[in-house]
Every structure is written in structure tokens, then in C-alpha cells.
Amino acid sequence: xxxxxxxxxxxxxxxxxxxxxxxxxxxxxxxxxxxxxxxxxxxxxxxxxxxxxxxxxxxxxxxxxxxxxxxxxxxxxxxxxxxxxxxxxxxxxxxxxxxxxxxxxxxxxxxxxxxxxxxxxxxxxxxxxxxxxxxxxxxxxxxxxxxxxxxxxxxxxxxxxxxxxxxxxxxxxxxxxxxxxxxxxxxxxxxxxxxxxxxxxxxxxxxxxxxxxxxxxxxxxxxxxxxxxxxxxxxx
Numbered sequence: 001x002x003x004x005x006x007x008x009x010x011x012x013x014x015x016x017x018x019x020x021x022x023x024x025x026x027x028x029x030x031x032x033x034x035x036x037x038x039x040x041x042x043x044x045x046x047x048x049x050x051x052x053x054x055x056x057x058x059x060x061x062x063x064x065x066x067x068x069x070x071x072x073x074x075x076x077x078x079x080x081x082x083x084x085x086x087x088x089x090x091x092x093x094x095x096x097x098x099x100x101x102x103x104x105x106x107x108x109x110x111x112x113x114x115x116x117x118x119x120x121x122x123x124x125x126x127x128x129x130x131x132x133x134x135x136x137x138x139x140x141x142x143x144x145x146x147x148x149x150x151x152x153x154x155x156x157x158x159x160x161x162x163x164x165x166x167x168x169x170x171x172x173x174x175x176x177x178x179x180x181x182x183x184x185x186x187x188x189x190x191x192x193x194x195x196x197x198x199x200x201x202x203x204x205x206x207x208x209x210x211x212x213x214x215x216x217x218x219x220x221x222x223x224x225x226x227x228x229x230x231x232x233x234x235x236x
Contacts, residue, residue: 007090008121009143010136013128017042021124022092024113026099036097042123043116049126049134050078050119053141058149076158077145083115086144092117105190161220165197165204168227173235175200177223179216182206197223202234 001015012018025038054077058070065073076082087093093108096117107113125140126133152158159167162177169175182194195215197205205226207218223230 004095007092008125008140010125010129010140017124017128018121019097021120022095022117023097024099024102024107026102026107027097030099030101039117039120039123042120042127044123045126046119046121046123049122049137050141050145053134053138054078054146056138057142057146061149062153072158073149073152076152077149080111080115082145082148083118084111087114087118090144092121161217161224165220165223168224169199172231173200177204177220179212179219181212195219199223199230200234202230204230 001012001018004018005012020037021039021042023036023038025040028036028038051074054074055070058065058073062070062073088109093114096108096113098107102113122137122141125137129136156164165177169177178198179195180198182196184191184193186192190210192208192210193212193215194206194208195212195218196203197207197216197219205219205222205224207215207220207222209215209218
């Protein structure tokens with residue numbers, strides 16, 4: 001608990017809220033006799049607090065942007081990859097209670113588990129401080145998440161890689177990229193997909209993910225990184 005206090009900068013009153021915040025449902029399923037609660041309820045609460053705080057921050061600090069832009073910026077801040085990055089940076093994975101199976105399959109570094117843990121931690125902070133929970137959550141979120149908003153806006157990181165690749169390919173070549181499945185490996189409950197990003201029959205990039213959509217996004221990122229080289233190779 002001392003380490004969690006150092007990470008959040010917030011004094012812990014009731015450690016049970018934080019134990020619950022770091023308890024994955026797989027651990028509860030494996031230890032049913034201990035009367036434990038998983039972090040899904042705190043995640044639900046933390047998600048709502050997170051959306052309110054980020055919305056308030058964007059509304060007050062970016063008065064010249066329209067609703068659609070603010071919505072896009074918020075989505076970039078609170079998406080799974082963004083929250084997982086911050087959870088990993090803060091080493092929240094060290095405190096997770098996971099089942100043996102989840103542990104052995106890499107659950108401690110799985111993005112959606114990390115993102116859910118980040119939200120559950122916000123829920124724990126809120127519940128642990130009945131008088132000023134929202135203000136403490138706001139301080140934590142602004143410091144540990146909203147710091148990167150200027151970079152997101154400057155680089156339009158709120159626009160996903162597939163959209164960026166499509167806009168670039170249509171603007172420069174008048175071609176719409178397509179995605180093709182290269183492989184799908186592993187058992188049905190834990191498959192890894194590999195996809196390629198194709199522009200005018202040429203492979204511009206490859207990507208892997210736990211879903212076809214995730215693999216397509218990674219392939220689009222790879223294609224954007226390879227763009228200049230592939231244009232020189234195939235279209236000059």
C-alpha cells in the first residue's frame with residue numbers, strides 16, 4: 001500500500017478498495033472460498049469518473065474546438081492502448097492478483113487488463129475519499145493521463161492508423177488500401193492474427209494482434225512507417 005500511495009500521491013484510508021481494484025476476475029474464479037471481489041465494479045465507476053474529468057479538462061482548455069474534435073481527443077486519451085501505456089508506466093501490473101492461467105498466458109502485460117486496472121484504481125480513489133474523491137481523481141488523471149494531450153492534438157493521434165493510411169493513399173494515389181489475412185495461429189480462445197496492408201497490390205505493411213481489427217491497425221502503422229520507401233519502390 002505504501003508503494004501505491006507513492007504512485008498516486010494519495011493517502012490510502014481503506015486498503016480493501018485498492019485490493020479490489022487490483023483483483024482480476026480470474027483470481028476470484030480460482031479462489032472462490034476467500035470471499036473476494038473482482039475489480040469490475042470499480043472499473044465501471046472509474047470509467048465514468050475518467051470520462052467526466054477528461055471531458056471537463058478538454059471543454060475548459062480547448063474552447064476553439066468543436067464537439068466532434070473534443071470527442072475525438074477524448075477517445076484518444078481514454079482508449080485501451082492509452083490507458084494501458086500509463087498503467088505500464090506506473091508499474092500497476094506489479095500489484096495485480098491473477099489466476100495461474102492468466103499469469104502464465106501473459107495477463108500481467110495484456111493491454112485490456114492494464115487499462116481496466118487503471119480505471120479500477122480511479123474508482124478506488126473515488127470510493128476511498130467520500131468528501132473529495134472527485135478532486136483527487138481529477139488531480140491524478142490530469143497528471144498521469146492528460147499530460148499528453150498537446151502531443152495528441154499536434155500529431156492528430158486521435159485519428160487511427162487505418163484512417164490516416166486511407167486518407168494518405170487516397171490523397172496521393174487515389175487508391176483505397178485493403179487488408180488481407182496472412183495467418184491465424186493458436187487456440188480459438190487465444191488466437192494471434194497477422195494481417196497485411198495492401199496498396200495497389202503491393203504489401204506496404206504487416207501487423208499482428210489478438211483480433212483482426214487490432215492486426216489491421218498494426219499493419220496500417222507499419223505501412224505509414226514504410227510509406228516513403230514503398231512509394232519510391234513501386235510508384236516512382
